[in-house]
Amino acid sequence: MSNLLHRSKAIYQQLRIGDWLIITFSLAIIFLLFQTLWTTERATKVQVRLSDKIYGTYSLNQNRDISIQGVIGTSVISIAQGKVRFSKSPCHNQYCVHQGWLVRAGQAAICLPNQVSLELIGENKPYDSLNY
Amino acid sequence: MQIQTTQHDHQIAKLAALAIALHMIEAVIPSPIPGVKPGIANIVTLYVLYQFDFTTAAWVSILRVFASSLLLGQFLSPTFILSLSGALCSLVALGLAATLPKRLFSAVSLSVIAAFAHIAGQLLVVRLWLIPHAGVSYLIPLFAMAALFFGVVNGLIANAILQQTQNGKSSE
Amino acid sequence: MRKKSLLTLAILALMAITAIAINANKEPLYHAQSYVFGTLVDISIYGESDAHASALANQILQDFQQLHHQLHAWKNNLGHQTRQDSASELIRVNTAFSTSHQPVKISPLLTKLLSDAQALSIRSEGLFNPAIGHLISTWGFQQDNFGVSKIDAEQIQALVKANPSMSDISLQNGEVYSKNPWIKLDLGGYAKGYALDLAVQFLRAQQVQHALINIGGNIIAIGQHGSKPWRVGIQHPRQPAAIATLDLHDGWAIGTSGDYQRYFMLDGKRYCHIIDPRTGYPVQHTQAVTVLIPPQPHAGVLSDVASKPIFIETEDKKSHAAELLGITHYMVIDQNANVLITKNMAQKIEWLDEKFKRNAHVKFITP
Numbered sequence: 215m216s217n218l219l220h221r222s223k224a225i226y227q228q229l230r231i232g233d234w235l236i237i238t239f240s241l242a243i244i245f246l247l248f249q250t251l252w253t254t255e256r257a258t259k260v261q262v263r264l265s266d267k268i269y270g271t272y273s274l275n276q277n278r279d280i281s282i283q284g285v286i287g288t289s290v291i292s293i294a295q296g297k298v299r300f301s302k303s304p305c306h307n308q309y310c311v312h313q314g315w316l317v318r319a320g321q322a323a324i325c326l327p328n329q330v331s332l333e334l335i336g337e338n339k340p341y342d343s344l345n346y
Numbered sequence: 347m348q349i350q351t352t353q354h355d356h357q358i359a360k361l362a363a364l365a366i367a368l369h370m371i372e373a374v375i376p377s378p379i380p381g382v383k384p385g386i387a388n389i390v391t392l393y394v395l396y397q398f399d400f401t402t403a404a405w406v407s408i409l410r411v412f413a414s415s416l417l418l419g420q421f422l423s424p425t426f427i428l429s430l431s432g433a434l435c436s437l438v439a440l441g442l443a444a445t446l447p448k449r450l451f452s453a454v455s456l457s458v459i460a461a462f463a464h465i466a467g468q469l470l471v472v473r474l475w476l477i478p479h480a481g482v483s484y485l486i487p488l489f490a491m492a493a494l495f496f497g498v499v500n501g502l503i504a505n506a507i508l509q510q511t512q513n514g515k516s517s518e
Numbered sequence: 519m520r521k522k523s524l525l526t527l528a529i530l531a532l533m534a535i536t537a538i539a540i541n542a543n544k545e546p547l548y549h550a551q552s553y554v555f556g557t558l559v560d561i562s563i564y565g566e567s568d569a570h571a572s573a574l575a576n577q578i579l580q581d582f583q584q585l586h587h588q589l590h591a592w593k594n595n596l597g598h599q600t601r602q603d604s605a606s607e608l609i610r611v612n613t614a615f616s617t618s619h620q621p622v623k624i625s626p627l628l629t630k631l632l633s634d635a636q637a638l639s640i641r642s643e644g645l646f647n648p649a650i651g652h653l654i655s656t657w658g659f660q661q662d663n664f665g666v667s668k669i670d671a672e673q674i675q676a677l678v679k680a681n682p683s684m685s686d687i688s689l690q691n692g693e694v695y696s697k698n699p700w701i702k703l704d705l706g707g708y709a710k711g712y713a714l715d716l717a718v719q720f721l722r723a724q725q726v727q728h729a730l731i732n733i734g735g736n737i738i739a740i741g742q743h744g745s746k747p748w749r750v751g752i753q754h755p756r757q758p759a760a761i762a763t764l765d766l767h768d769g770w771a772i773g774t775s776g777d778y779q780r781y782f783m784l785d786g787k788r789y790c791h792i793i794d795p796r797t798g799y800p801v802q803h804t805q806a807v808t809v810l811i812p813p814q815p816h817a818g819v820l821s822d823v824a825s826k827p828i829f830i831e832t833e834d835k836k837s838h839a840a841e842l843l844g845i846t847h848y849m850v851i852d853q854n855a856n857v858l859i860t861k862n863m864a865q866k867i868e869w870l871d872e873k874f875k876r877n878a879h880v881k882f883i884t885p
Contacts, residue, residue, distance in 0.1 A: 228505050232451035236458050240494045247487040258484065266552035266579075275484075307664070307782070313758040320751055321758055329553050340870065341763045342743055343560060345772045345808065346735035346753035346779065 257319040257334030260298045262291060265329045274298060274334075284328030291332060298332055300325060320344065358394070358402060365390040365410040366417070373418055382492045385500065388436070388460060392453050392504040397511070400441055407433050424476055428468050435467025436460040453508060457501030461493040545744060550575040554582040555590075555710055557734030561717075564728035564743055574724060578717045578731075585713055588627070591651055591704040592660040611694060612651065612702045621693040629689055634816075635708050638823050639684035642842050645827035647795040649682040651702025657800065658782070659791045660704070665782030674798040682795075711822025714738040714771060718818065730766070736773040738818050739766040753778075754871065755805040755851055761871040769813025773821030775829040776806040794830045803853050804829050809840075810847035810863060820845075833858070837883060858883055 229237075262269040264282060272280065272293060279301065280291045287304025297317050300310040303325050310325035319336030322344060368387040377383050387410055395403035411433045415426040443451075443459045469486060548563045548571030561578060563571040590606045605613075607628055614622040624632075639646050651660070656673050658666040680700035688695050710733040717731045718738055728741035730748045739748045747767050751760030755778050766772060777790035777800075789800045807829040811817045824843045831839040833852065840848055840860075847866065850858040857880040859867075864882055869875040 228452065228502060229454055230450050230452050232446065233454040233458075233501075236451070236455040237494070237498065240458055240462065240490075240497075244487060244490045244494060247490050251483050251486055263551055266550065316758050318759065320760065323758055324558050326553070326557060331551070331558060341749040341751035341760065342562060343730050343732040343737050343748070344735070344751045344753055344760060345732075345737050345774050346776065 257296075257317065257321070257336040259335050260291075260293065260316075261333045261335050263331045263333070269330075271335075272298075282330055284325070284330045286328050289325055289328050289330045291330075298334065299323070300330075300332070303330075304328060354398075358398070358406065361390055361394055362406045362409045362413075365406055366413045369410050369414040370417065373414065379488075379492070382489065384496045385461065385464065386503075388457065388464075389500050389504050389507070391436075391440070391460075392457055392500070393507060395440060395444060395456070396453065396504075396508055400444055403440065404437050407437055427475075428471055431467040431471045432464040433467075435470075436464040439463030452501065453504040454498055454501030457504060458494060458497035461497030461500070462490065465489045465493045547743070548572060548575065550579070552579050554579060555586050555713070555734060557710070558732075559734070560732040562730040562732075562743075562748075563721075563726060564730075564741070566726060574721065574726065578720060581716060581720070582713050582733075585709065585716070588625070589631075589705050589709045591702075591706060592655070608703055608705065615696045615701050615703075616699055619699070621690075621695040623692060624694050626692065629692060629694070631705065631708070631712060632687065632694060632703070633689050634819070635705065635823075636684040636687060636689070638708075638819075638843070642823075642827040642839070644683055644795060645830050645839060645842075646707065646823050647682075647684065648703055648705055648708055649684050649686070649698075649701045650677070650793065650795050651704035652682065652700060653677050653793050653795070653798050654704055654706075654791070655702070656798075657789065657791075657793060659780060664780055664791070665784070665789075667784070669784070678796070678798040707826055708819065708823055710734055710736050711771075711773065711816075711819035714818025714821065715816055716818075735779070736771070736818070736821050737766060738771040738821065739768060741768050751870075752808055752849075752867070753806075756855070759870070761874055762867040762869045764810070764867045767813075769817060771811040771817040771821035772808065773811070773825050774806055774808040775825035777801070777804065778806070792826060792829050801830050803832060804850060805853060805855065806851045808849045809845050810866065811845075812847070824848075855879060856881065860884070 257274060259271050259273055261271045262280065262282065264284060269282060270280075274293055274296045277294045280293070282289045282291065284304070288302070289300060289304065289310070290302035292299055292301040297315040299315045300313065300323055303310050305325055305327040310323050313323040316323055316332065316334050318340070319334050320339045320341050322331060322333040324331040365387045368390065372383050372386060391403050391407045394406045411426070411429045412421075415421045415423070415429060420426045439462070440456060440460050443456045446455065469489065546565050548566065548568050550561045550572065552559050559579065559582060561575045563574060566574070588607045591608055591612070607625060611622050611624060611628070614620065635648050639648065653674065654660055656670055656677065658664050677700065680698065682698055682701045686696055686698035686701055713733055714731055714736060715738075718740060721729050721740055726740060728743065730740070730743070731738050735753070737750050742748055747765035749763055750766050750772060752762045752764070753774065753776065754761040755776050764772075775792055777788060777792065780791035781788050783789070788802065792801050793799065794801050807825045809821060809825045809828070811820045811824070814820070820843065824840075824845045825848075827839040827842060828836050828845065828848060828850065836850060836858070840846070846860060847863040848860055849863050849867070852858065857874060859880060859882060861882050861884055874880060
């Protein structure tokens with residue numbers, strides 16, 4: 215234990231004033247990077263809702279298909295390269311599928327007949343609700 | 347006609363070989379976070395920079411990138427381009443950082459600066475060429491954190507090695 | 519050494535700031551969604567405990583459900599909602615109109631809604647017309663799988679000639695009577711707005727300071743989102759994105775009529791659910807109309823109703839249609855994606871779409 219303490223002190227003493235400056239400066243830059251890049255409107259996750267429940271929240275940082283048993287059948291949601299879309303739907307009009315890829319936080323696609331909805335969520339939503 | 351090799355040349359060749367070996371070890375061992383590697387080969391670059399000069403460090407670094415990619419069969423592949431762009435950027439940064447007063451800045455400073463420049467170079471290539479979609483920007487803060495961490499660790503190791511060498515020399 | 523500990527302190531402070539910044543994101547915002555009126559209802563309540571907010575939201579959703587049972591114009595089998603089997607009060611009225619010619623006894627609520635809808639219909643010179651249910655069903659919009667495979671021109675012509683109008687209805691002594699047997703009431707363009715007003719009334723009575731209610735795209739605001747106003751996005755009529763955002767202040771409501779909400783394609787042409795009562799055909803010259811309603815007792819209803827007359831009227835008469843219902847803030851996107859916007863609306867919105875940001879294809883109108 216004392217050996218460990220001794221060593222950590224050695225490391226501490228190895229660092230010169232300039233090193234501390236550089237490290238502090240780097241930390242500040244990292245902090246700023248997090249602030250600016252993690253609060254853009256670009257979505258990071260998709261929230262899938264089935265009827266009035268949250269079905270699941272998925273990272274957009276993956277490639278996968280999700281099948282959801284909705285009210286009238288199975289909807290398939292595809293996630294790829296930071297985007298998400300309805301790729302298959304049992305509904306008649308297929309509006310949800312025609313919506314195509316969603317990218318930005320706040321974007322949403324709804325399949326009313328099957329009661330499945332997608333909403334992209336990011337650190338900073340550009341708006342609270344969508345007027346459509 | 348015979349090429350004259352000096353003790354100095356041999357030493358550089360040994361160091362370059364060490365850098366290549368470290369680079370390849372890292373390339374073979376899978377990283378827990380994709381894209382994040384400690385970059386231990388940079389310790390050698392730092393060592394060379396301190397023991398010899400910037401030109402030699404640049405040689406060792408570039409030689410390492412080319413040789414490792416050839417050995418791993420990745421020459422001219424995206425991985426190689428990433429390595430090269432990272433190495434070139436970090437060399438430029440090292441060249442500038444080497445002018446900082448040694449009294450105030452140890453190898454840790456140089457290592458951190460080089461690590462930041464390294465990811466900056468790589469991310470630039472990724473953004474412009476490999477994955478033009480904007481999702482990459484999300485990863486930048488994480489890469490920056492990794493750069494700081496490994497930059498400090500590598501710098502401390504370099505400091506320790508340099509100190510050892512110094513002690514060795516003085517006790518001779 | 520002292521300098522070093524100062525630096526260490528600085529680093530620790532930075533880390534603390536980061537931690538605080540991350541924690542600050544957890545805010546007292548409750549959010550509920552459900553499917554009522556055949557559409558999505560979305561309730562946000564800010565500044566209440568989750569338990570309280572959830573109880574309030576459930577109460578609102580229950581009230582909406584009840585309203586829907588009373589007012590739906592056709593048997594809606596969206597999903598497997600079992601309670602849909604019974605005909606609504608409105609369906610009974612419609613049946614009575616077309617079969618007997620006797621006055622029908624109706625509830626006080628329906629009396630109130632019909633007289634209000636009648637007044638708005640007359641004010642809009644019949645462009646908002648909830649009496650054209652037969653036209654709507656002829657076009658196949660009173661079913662889940664809307665659309666028709668063939669346009670029944672004869673039937674449409676006959677229905678236009680029959681001229682069903684809200685002024686054909688008389689409301690007296692808790693009874694409704696129609697002198698025109700071709701009247702079929704459809705409150706689809708009214709009920710959601712009424713529900714918004716109902717929810718606002720309820721939440722204000724419950725002392726809720728901050729809430730945002732969205733029923734199928736029509737939104738009304740109470741208070742604000744913490745220290746900032748509630749912010750709403752306006753849907754792009756052809757892309758799954760918002761074209762603009764605006765701050766919706768306390769009491770303000772916003773509503774859009776769009777040809778993308780319910781439509782079908784036939785021979786490459788788009789037929790939307792907004793039908794011009796004068797021709798009997800879906801409107802094809804406009805993609806979307808958004809109206810912004812300043813605080814007033816029936817802001818919700820107006821946000822639902824007022825976009826329709828503006829949508830239906832041709833471009834040269836759109837400002838007249840807006841004037842009829844006293845609408846000063848509105849935006850029109852025509853069939854060629856050109857934007858017509860009143861100056862005071864333009865001052866409130868912030869474009870997200872680059873094309874519109876540069877004001878390309880944007881024309882300003884003075885109401």
